[in-house]
């Protein structure tokens with residue numbers, strides 16, 4: 001058994017004390033759990049909450065007692081908010097979070113253009129909110145505490161550091177250090193949500209494939225009460241002194257602003273982190289539009305390097321990797337936490353069905369297929385943003401500068417300007433288990449896509465979907481299937497009709513527990529719907545030849 | 548619509564002249580930048596990624 005000896009020293013200062021260490025009976029005898037999650041970041045917490053609400057017991061181990069100070073993620077996308085809402089955790093996020101709509105893009109001294117993000121009419125959530133990551137985690141833990149009080153089998157063990165791992169065919173055994181000394185526990189399924197440096201990944205000797213970008217980003221969070229607009233400002237080749245290749249200014253709650261300078265590859269960290277150097281840059285940026293430096297405090301500074309890469313396999317027998325432990329992207333486009341939360345929700349319902357014996361192993365394999373596909377899409381998008389911001393060749397710089405030169409004058413060039421593409425859920429296109437698509441309907445709701453929202457009665461469509469499979473019928477199509485939840489919308493609102501029907505008089509949609517659309521038909525039979533569910537869950541009939 | 552590689556310019560000499568004249572008085576870097584802007588404008592005008600990618604292949608093949 002490996003033990004650090006120096007049991008569970010904190011690596012960072014906490015923003016909130018959410019799950020302090022407490023001794024549990026398990027520490028006296030090795031107990032086997034159905035699901036153990038390592039890591040109580042946004043991903044591990046989402047997974048635990050989703051599993052627990054479904055009634056599958058889950059233990060979360062984290063080596064700290066809460067999130068660290070200083071926010072990593074600040075942008076949480078609509079899909080993440082929809083997921084948090086389904087899990088009952090979104091209200092505090094929406095209360096605290098900041099909605100912004102105007103962005104400005106600058107090139108050198110001049111403003112190239114500005115844009116306004118309009119919310120989709122009839123959706124509950126905006127395209128995204130800005131919120132410090134510790135608040136996101138706090139809201140998740142709050143929802144977990146509420147579910148625990150209502151009997152959900154979720155346990156969070158803070159101050160529990162995993163130091164050893166043995167993987168068998170059908171379970172994993174963990175060595176855990178605590179302030180009371182080490183203990184062992186076992187898991188039928190072990191989910192590694194232990195972050196970018198994933199100790200579990202290292203213990204298994206697994207690596208990453210992909211690109212490492214050499215650029216260093218200086219992050220400075222500053223607090224200022226000055227009346228500064230709630231907008232996103234992005235500079236290519238900022239004119240202020242020593243500010244690097246690009247710079248970003250973005251509002252967070254609590255009068256805090258996120259400032260980001262892309263410093264390039266050739267820097268001395270310690271020097272760049274000196275207060276006066278940071279302040280010189282921040283002063284230049286904040287005064288760039290008005291000529292005056294507003295009063296501000298430095299709340300948090302840090303220098304980061306980013307990588308765009310992922311593990312080859314997200315599943316290794318009983319061990320699954322989710323979130324940053326499985327994949328990493330550059331921060332432009334806010335795809336880290338947002339995609340990790342989607343990993344969690346993809347895995348939660350699948351694990352739940354398998355643990356309860358209602359689905360077989362192929363369903364769990366589809367976690368890797370679907371989320372590795374999503375990771376590739378995120379990596380592609382964030383690599384493209386990074387390449388636009390820091391051209392790596394002469395030709396790419398030539399085109400990048402040409403786009404910027406054109407964008408100030410001609411609207412056509414603005415969509416080519418890439419300062420990060422908003423995180424949107426990926427469409428599991430042509431994936432095994434999805435389909436059929438027997439309806440010539442809108443592209444937005446094709447099988448594989450995340451079900452979009454829309455007004456329904458006094459509420460929203462997504463709220464009317466269940467945590468299980470739902471048959472959604474609209475207009476003239478109306479079909480209930482034994483054993484499946486059914487939602488019929490006789491007279492859809494204009495938004496819902498445009499998204500789900502197009503010009504058709506009716507349609508049948510089958511929606512998965514993670515609210516991705518599994519199949520759709522102009523009209524169909526209960527048997528066909530049940531066959532689609534069976535195919536999606538890797539059940540009987542799965543191998544039967546299709547008629 | 549496939550990429551046109553048969554003669555399509557109504558006045559080839561005039562068109563060629565336009566391209567050259569546009570670079571009058573520009574140094575190498577300015578010329579390169581002008582070409583890049585021109586390519587982007589034309590690419591947007593074409594709109595279709597298949598045609599663009601055919602055109603790129605054709606251009607590479609001839610070099």
Ligand SMILES: Cc1cc2nc3c(=O)[nH]c(=O)nc-3n(C[C@H](O)[C@H](O)[C@H](O)COP(=O)(O)OP(=O)(O)OC[C@H]3O[C@@H](n4cnc5c(N)ncnc54)[C@H](O)[C@@H]3O)c2cc1C
Nearest residue numbers: 039041043063072073074075162195323324334336337338
């Ligand atoms: C500067 C910056 C800006 C970012 N901006 C955004 C953004 O705007 N939007 C966005 O979506 N993402 C953003 N990200 C990415 C986002 O922060 C991460 O993707 C996210 O934190 C990943 O969550 P996670 O749960 O996978 O891992 P983490 O948040 O890293 O959590 C891992 C947890 O595991 C615990 N742990 C580690 N080892 C052990 C062990 N041996 N035993 C027990 N516990 C252990 C850790 O203490 C930690 O609590 C940003 C990142 C950075 C650095």
